[in-house]
Amino acid sequence: MCGIVGYVGQQEAVPILLDGLQKLEYRGYDSAGLAVISKGKLELRRCQGKLNKLVQRVAQAPLKSLVGLGHTRWATHGRPSEENAHPHTNMDGTLAVVHNGIIENDRVLHMELEKEGYCFASDTDSEVFAHLIDKYYRKGTPLETAVRRAVGRVKGTYALGVVSQREPQKIVAARRGSPLIVGLGQKEFFVASDVPALLAHTREMLYIHDNELVTLTPQGVKITSAAGQVQKRKPEHITWDAIQAEKGGYKHFMLKEIYEQPQVMEDTLRGRVTGLGGEVVLDDANLSAALVKNFRRVFLIACGTSWHAGLVGKFLIESMAGIPTEVDFASEFRYRSPLVDRQSLVVLISQSGETADTLAALQEAKRRKAQTLTICNVVGSSMTREAHGTLYTHAGPEIGVASTKAFTAQLTALHLLALYLGRKSGNLSGAKATAHMDRLRGVPRMLERALKTDAHIQELATKLFKHKDFLYLGRGINYPIALEGALKLKEISYIHAEGYPAGEMKHGPIALIDGRMPVVTIATNSSVLEKVMSNIQEVKTRDGSVLALVTQGNREVRKKADWTIEMSAIEESLSPIVNVIPLQLLAYHVAVKRGCDVDQPRNLAKSVTVE
Numbered sequence: 001m002c003g004i005v006g007y008v009g010q011q012e013a014v015p016i017l018l019d020g021l022q023k024l025e026y027r028g029y030d031s032a033g034l035a036v037i038s039k040g041k042l043e044l045r046r047c048q049g050k051l052n053k054l055v056q057r058v059a060q061a062p063l064k065s066l067v068g069l070g071h072t073r074w075a076t077h078g079r080p081s082e083e084n085a086h087p088h089t090n091m092d093g094t095l096a097v098v099h100n101g102i103i104e105n106d107r108v109l110h111m112e113l114e115k116e117g118y119c120f121a122s123d124t125d126s127e128v129f130a131h132l133i134d135k136y137y138r139k140g141t142p143l144e145t146a147v148r149r150a151v152g153r154v155k156g157t158y159a160l161g162v163v164s165q166r167e168p169q170k171i172v173a174a175r176r177g178s179p180l181i182v183g184l185g186q187k188e189f190f191v192a193s194d195v196p197a198l199l200a201h202t203r204e205m206l207y208i209h210d211n212e213l214v215t216l217t218p219q220g221v222k223i224t225s226a227a228g229q230v231q232k233r234k235p236e237h238i239t240w241d242a243i244q245a246e247k248g249g250y251k252h253f254m255l256k257e258i259y260e261q262p263q264v265m266e267d268t269l270r271g272r273v274t275g276l277g278g279e280v281v282l283d284d285a286n287l288s289a290a291l292v293k294n295f296r297r298v299f300l301i302a303c304g305t306s307w308h309a310g311l312v313g314k315f316l317i318e319s320m321a322g323i324p325t326e327v328d329f330a331s332e333f334r335y336r337s338p339l340v341d342r343q344s345l346v347v348l349i350s351q352s353g354e355t356a357d358t359l360a361a362l363q364e365a366k367r368r369k370a371q372t373l374t375i376c377n378v379v380g381s382s383m384t385r386e387a388h389g390t391l392y393t394h395a396g397p398e399i400g401v402a403s404t405k406a407f408t409a410q411l412t413a414l415h416l417l418a419l420y421l422g423r424k425s426g427n428l429s430g431a432k433a434t435a436h437m438d439r440l441r442g443v444p445r446m447l448e449r450a451l452k453t454d455a456h457i458q459e460l461a462t463k464l465f466k467h468k469d470f471l472y473l474g475r476g477i478n479y480p481i482a483l484e485g486a487l488k489l490k491e492i493s494y495i496h497a498e499g500y501p502a503g504e505m506k507h508g509p510i511a512l513i514d515g516r517m518p519v520v521t522i523a524t525n526s527s528v529l530e531k532v533m534s535n536i537q538e539v540k541t542r543d544g545s546v547l548a549l550v551t552q553g554n555r556e557v558r559k560k561a562d563w564t565i566e567m568s569a570i571e572e573s574l575s576p577i578v579n580v581i582p583l584q585l586l587a588y589h590v591a592v593k594r595g596c597d598v599d600q601p602r603n604l605a606k607s608v609t610v611e
Helices: 013-027 051-060 106-115 127-136 143-153 253-259 261-269 289-294 304-321 356-367 382-386 405-425 430-441 443-451 454-464 476-493 502-507 529-541 555-560 572-593
Strands: 003-008 031-038 041-048 067-073 095-100 158-164 167-176 181-184 189-192 204-207 212-217 220-224 297-302 325-329 344-350 371-376 389-392 469-474 496-501 518-523 545-551 563-567
Touching: 003 013, 003 095, 003 158, 003 167, 003 212, 013 031, 013 051, 013 067, 013 189, 031 051, 031 095, 031 158, 041 051, 041 095, 067 095, 067 158, 067 167, 095 127, 106 127, 127 143, 127 158, 143 158, 143 167, 143 212, 181 220, 189 212, 253 261, 253 572, 261 405, 261 443, 289 405, 297 304, 297 356, 304 325, 304 344, 304 405, 304 476, 304 572, 344 356, 344 405, 356 371, 356 382, 371 382, 371 405, 382 389, 389 405, 405 430, 405 572, 430 443, 430 572, 443 572, 454 563, 454 572, 469 476, 469 502, 469 529, 476 496, 476 518, 476 572, 496 502, 502 529, 518 529, 518 572, 529 545, 529 555, 545 555, 545 572, 563 572
Parallel strands: 297 325, 297 344, 344 371, 371 389, 469 496, 469 518, 518 545, 545 563
Antiparallel strands: 003 067, 003 189, 031 041, 031 067, 095 158, 158 167, 167 212, 181 189, 181 204, 212 220
16 A cells, blocks of 8 residues: 655665655555665655655755665555654664554554553554564664564564664565565665566566565675575566656546557457467466366456456356356455355456455465466566466556556456356357457457547536536446446546446436436447436436437437447447446546546555555
């Protein structure tokens, strides 16, 4: 949830840390801070609010150092304030800690430390780490030993960075359940929560695993296990270009990422659809034909936007593979008794691969002996390491907090998975699979055409942005897209919006409809279009206004709706990928008209690494 960056080497640390924090600000922007060792002493700069306030503070009181840590915070324990901003220090200000995660037993440790004379200056659980490490950091004890003893006392999750003026050329970091990456340079080394923070300096990365500790000095990097054993690991070369994490001329990251979706879909398909007998190549999925034929049920587990992708995936897998499929909220999955066993395939969908609830669901599924597969965008993330197989989505870095291109990549991946399961199970013929692949390859061009509705949607936004409530309706495989459209509007414009299966409108939401509530309806060509048109008539009868997505040439829907967005004709099972584009653009333009912070909506963070 929070962002961590650290540097040790021969360059001035502060500009590197601030640049890294800017790349990580999507992980949290309630407060920010730096801790550096300057002329043998620990120096801090912290402030409440976004990173630019920290930049101003550093400009007013400059720091010079070759080693340091930075942090950008998304508040969990303790309100956003300067006192609660990281880094936190021990009582004499000689040791500083940055932390991403949650300490579940912080009250027990807090009381223990208070009894021993430690005083707390913040309301955060993270400050426990500063004092607990200090407790074990006696004269002659290496910092690594103190950190290892401290994390051994903690229940919960952490990505941790520690510096001390006693050992001024050293950073010690550790992780359990929160992401941590080390970057390798020439006589300089980096640590961060995510790849974009380091791409300007290196593409050689080491992924730190759970319960590992890493020491960074100008001489090199050493990774050790919880027991202190040295861990050997080859670095991974990251192919992302640093410019992918920049806006590229667009006003917001979100708009740039909406426009990247045709390329993202092509990248996710590339090398996986052969055209030979309808076969799909998923090298890292680890799903043999024998395994697939053994499956009696598929579970799709996710949160938020990824959950909506899972709802679409249910339609696809059941129709192509003939395997009963359930879609579960990751936050609920492990708190019931899911009927998961060796004949189950559990698919975890996550952009980051670090979502705490989804990661916990993965672990529960493995405990119950299910086969697990993650659909994920981040190479080397926790889920890709823990699951039996992986289907990468190749969306590149997604900076906007409200997911757009990652969603399209997930839908594409779910099509590939459904085709793969259908062929391996024998439920889908080669001819049908090949025909679907051919249509799938054509969708990126249809996404490009959908993006040409942008100017029209911007005009519609000027008519709609003052409304306080919206209803989104869809049926069949497009019902999840109604949910996603409503979520996007809620996330970035702060307008109340609800997504519903159109047929359920008369079972409650119809009571809300009047001239002040726009109803956004997905009415493109489908097997249930006549039903959707009946729902539109129900809205109009009650003086509601309708904005309809409609297939070009459909005059009947155009006559009934107040406003329309015309879409190219497309096969029904592929329509969600295309229909989500105008709903993303509508949310974007409404939010811009309302003056909202599109890329960093309030109270949200990109990677939810705590429960």
